[in-house]
Amino acid sequence: MRLCCSHDNLVGLPRDPRADEYPMPTVPYGWYAVLRSAELRPDRVVSLHYFGRALVAFRGADGQAAVRDAHCPHYGAHLGVGGKVVDGTVECPFHGWRFAADGRCVNAPFAVRTPKVSLGGFPVREHSGLIFVHTGPVAPSWEVPEIPEAGSRDFAEPIDDTCRARIHIQEMRENIVDESHFHFIHGQSEPPVQDWRTDGPFAEVRGRISRRVLGWDINNTFDAVMYGPGVMVVRTHGPVLSVTAVALSTPVDDRTSELRMLYYLRKPARAPFLTPALKLVFRAEALGEVHEEVRIWDYKIHQPRPVLLPHEKGIKALRRWYAQFYPSGLPIAPSSDVASPAEAETSDRTGGGGDSTAPSQDVRQRRREPTGSN
Ligand code: FES
Numbered sequence: 001m002r003l004c005c006s007h008d009n010l011v012g013l014p015r016d017p018r019a020d021e022y023p024m025p026t027v028p029y030g031w032y033a034v035l036r037s038a039e040l041r042p043d044r045v046v047s048l049h050y051f052g053r054a055l056v057a058f059r060g061a062d063g064q065a066a067v068r069d070a071h072c073p074h075y076g077a078h079l080g081v082g083g084k085v086v087d088g089t090v091e092c093p094f095h096g097w098r099f100a101a102d103g104r105c106v107n108a109p110f111a112v113r114t115p116k117v118s119l120g121g122f123p124v125r126e127h128s129g130l131i132f133v134h135t136g137p138v139a140p141s142w143e144v145p146e147i148p149e150a151g152s153r154d155f156a157e158p159i160d161d162t163c164r165a166r167i168h169i170q171e172m173r174e175n176i177v178d179e180s181h182f183h184f185i186h187g188q189s190e191p192p193v194q195d196w197r198t199d200g201p202f203a204e205v206r207g208r209i210s211r212r213v214l215g216w217d218i219n220n221t222f223d224a225v226m227y228g229p230g231v232m233v234v235r236t237h238g239p240v241l242s243v244t245a246v247a248l249s250t251p252v253d254d255r256t257s258e259l260r261m262l263y264y265l266r267k268p269a270r271a272p273f274l275t276p277a278l279k280l281v282f283r284a285e286a287l288g289e290v291h292e293e294v295r296i297w298d299y300k301i302h303q304p305r306p307v308l309l310p311h312e313k314g315i316k317a318l319r320r321w322y323a324q325f326y327p328s329g330l331p332i333a334p335s336s337d338v339a340s341p342a343e344a345e346t347s348d349r350t351g352g353g354g355d356s357t358a359p360s361q362d363v364r365q366r367r368r369e370p371t372g373s374n
C-alpha cells in the first residue's frame with residue numbers, strides 16, 4: 001500500500017465480523033509487485049506497507065532495488081521517516097546507522113565495531129517496469145516472466161489505478177473465473193466461455209467476451225495468465241481495441257488487499273493520434289467496473305463451500321490451484337462442489353471438478369527455471 005493511496009472505499013455500512021474471517025493465511029507464497037520502477041528514484045527512500053509490515057524501498061549503489069523492513073534495529077526509528085539514501089545505503093534519521101541493500105548494517109557512528117545486525121527483507125526482481133518481492137519460507141523456485149507490452153512502442157503508457165478492498169487477495173483472483181459476474185458487472189450478454197489450464201505456479205484461462213454497443217455485438221477474446229498468487233496478465237483482443245491489463249494483487253494486512261491495475265492499450269496502427277481519446281473512454285468504463293467490484297468485495301464474506309452452478313466450476317478449479325501457495329497441511333483446500341441447477345436449489349452439494357491440468361503450449365513456454373534469490 002503506497003502511503004498516498006488514491007481511493008478510500010472503506011467507509012459506509014457496518015461490517016459483519018465474518019467479512020474479515022478466512023481459513024487461509026493472509027500472505028500466500030509468491031511474487032508481488034510493490035512499486036513501479038519509476039516510483040523508486042535512486043536518491044529516494046519510499047515507505048511502503050505490505051504483508052502487515054512497515055517497509056522501505058531504496059536503490060543500492062549499483063541501482064538495484066531493495067525492499068527491507070522499515071524499523072531500525074538500533075532503537076526503532078522508521079527509516080522512511082526522515083531517512084535518506086547515502087552512497088547506496090539507507091541512513092537512519094535518528095543516530096545515523098547505515099544499511100546496505102542486502103540489509104546489513106555497514107556503518108554505526110561512534111561504534112568501535114559495526115554491529116552485526118541486519119534489516120529483514122525480501123528477494124527482489126525488477127523488470128517490465130515493476131519491482132517485485134518474493135514471500136515464502138524458501139528461496140524462489142519460479143519467476144514472473146517479462147511482460148512485453150510494458151516496453152513496447154505499440155502500446156501507450158498504461159492507465160494506472162490503485163484501490164484497496166477489505167478482502168483476501170485470493171478472492172480478487174477468483175474474479176476472473178467467476179463467469180456469472182461478467183454479465184452483471186462487465187455488461188456481457190452471457191457468461192464467457194472459459195478454458196482453464198494450469199502448469200505449477202502458472203495458470204491460464206481463455207474465453208470470449210461479447211459486448212453490445214449501440215445495438216452492435218462486439219466480440220472479443222481474452223487470455224488471462226496468472227503468475228502465482230499476485231500477478232495476472234489479461235490480454236483482450238477485439239476489432240475495435242486490444243488491451244493488456246496487468247492486475248497486481250498484494251496483501252496489505254490481515255484485512256486489506258491492494259489491487260493495482262495497469263492497462264496497456266494498443267495504439268491504433270492507422271490512427272495513433274486517437275490513443276489519448278481511447279484511453280479516456282476506456283479509463284472511464286474500466287475503472288468504473290473495477291470500483292463496483294471493490295465495493296462488493298468490501299462487504300462480502302468468504303464462502304468456503306459456495307453453491308456453484310455448473311458453468312461456475314472455474315472457481316473450484318482456481319481454489320484447487322491456488323492452495324499450492326499456502327503452507328502444506330493447512331485445511332484450506334476447499335470442497336466447493338459444483339452443483340447442478342437442481343442441486344443448487346436444494347443446496348445438496350455433491351459433484352465434481354472439471355479443471356484441466358494439461359498446460360497449453362503458451363503456459364509451458366512462459367514457465368522458467370529457478371534462478372535463486374537475493
Ligand atoms: S534508531 Fe536508527 S540509528 Fe538509532
Ligand SMILES: [Fe+2]
Binds near residue numbers: 185186293
Ligand atoms: Fe470482474
